[in-house]
Amino acid sequence: MALSGLLPALLSAVAFGLQYVPVKKYKIYDGTTFQWFMCSGILFVGVSVALLHGDLQYSVPPSVVMGGGIWALSNFAVLPLVKLLGIGLGFSLYHFQNMIVGYLVGRNGLFGLPRLQPAFAGSLYVCDLGCLLVLVSFVGLLLVEGRGSDSEKEKEPGPAPSVHGKGQLDQIEEQHEEEVALDRNLRLLESSGFSAFAVEVEDDEQAPHSPDAAPPEAETERRKTWRKVALGVLLAMVAGSLTGVQSVPATLYGLEHPEYPTTAVFFPQCLGAWFASTGIYLLYGGIARLRRKPVLHAVIRPAMLSGFLWAVGFIFMIQGIHELGFAVGYTLDAVGPIIIASIMSMCWFKEISGRRQLMIYWSAEALQLLGVILITAFSKQ
Structure with missing residues (x-):
């Protein structure tokens, strides 16, 4: 496998x-x-990049x-998905679908x-085995329980939110106490390079009921749970599928115009992401205005810096796909960020501890590495 393709894929994985x-x-x-x-x-x-490379001369x-817009839509769809299924199951299903769609x-x-x-003859079956090992590793990562960082977040709280049309936080708290209380539970999880949001929501339904309160109807609760699960799984399939194909238009355009540099598709992809967002x-x-709800604003500069890193990762991803082909290039760029982010979670943020958790974690990482090696070594580009 050419170093010219592996190096961009590695740099893309680090950026994502x-x-x-x-x-965070x-x-x-x-x-x-x-x-x-x-x-x-982004x-x-x-x-x-378009100005520096002169890419604005191209169409x-x-x-x-549209590919950039697809990425933005899939990225945004992860928010309700994780609300419905939780971080572990929600992201695992999302990554399952993203990985398998991109590979297929x-x-x-x-x-x-x-x-x-x-x-060689029959080697693609070995590549399929490698893909299966990566999917199995996701199941292992699902069993790893991070200890979180709630205490750290309380020590270093983010700035007070601003609201469109309002300048004082006390006005929000007076008029929208419930919304602010719920939003306090939202946070970001840097579990991969292909997803934007994660949510921690306290489950009020699990609170103990008073003895005098009437118990909830079991059948009604089961139906609500199954509806939530079904909707969450559907969103995971949709979001993962959209993510798995979002770079296809850029790849096809590069193949149709080999005389253009690989960066020629970068500006259109970024434009599509911004337009959709x-x-x-x-x-x-x-809709919030009609419902008289606040539009809470997140931090600006850290969010833009995240966009900078995604953009750098996408440049290298396109170069890696150009050199290695879509199946290998995209698989490396789908699995690599998960490995990088997981290592950071363990070594930097100390969110994974305990002998059992570390054994499960390193076993899952070993399966991912083995799967990637099989895919890259037994295919021809």
Whole structure:
């Protein structure tokens, strides 16, 4: 496997794995304004790179712009998904779908992409085994219980939120105490480079009932639970699938125009992400206005810095896919950030401790590494 392809894939994994570290200790509230600030940072880097490389002379293909919009939509869909299923199960299902869709698209040459070529007869079955090992490793990571960082967050609280049309936090607390109390439970989890949001919501339904209170109807509760699970699984499948195909238009455009540099698709992708996130924010803000709800704003500079890192990761990802092919390149860039972020979670933030937890964690990481080696070593580019 050419170093020219592996090196960009590695750099992309590092950038995607680090992208949410700048906002780890800050509240993102409902995530809507956070994503808009983040995508503004993405667009800033996109315009800067286009000006430096002279990429504005090339056309802005609508398909690539749509690819950026698909990423923004899938990224935003993770918020309700994790609310419904929780961080562990929600992100695992999301990554399952993202990983398998990206691999199958390149493996079978869907949407007009070149098919993954075997290094020798039957070697693609070994690649399939590698993909299966990576998926099994996600199950292992689901069993790892991080101890969190609530005490750290309390010591270093984020700045008070600003609200569109209001300048004083006390006005929010007086008029919207319930919303502020709920938003206090929201935080970001830097578990991968392909997802933006995670949520910690206290489950009021699990609070003990007073003896005088009537017990809830078991059947009704079961139906509500199954509806939540079904909706969460559906969102995981949709969000993971969208993420798995969001870079297909950019890859196809690069194949159709080999005379263009790989950065030619970068600005259109960034523009699409910003355009979609702006539409989401305007729609959300309009609905909130009609319902007389506050639009809480997240921190600006850390969110934009996260966008900078995502943009850098996407540049290297496109270069890696160009050199290695979609199946291998995307798989490396889907699994690599999870490894990077998990290592940071354990070594830097100390969120994984205990012999049993560490054994499960390192076993899962070993499966991921073995799976990636099998995919890259037994395919031909």
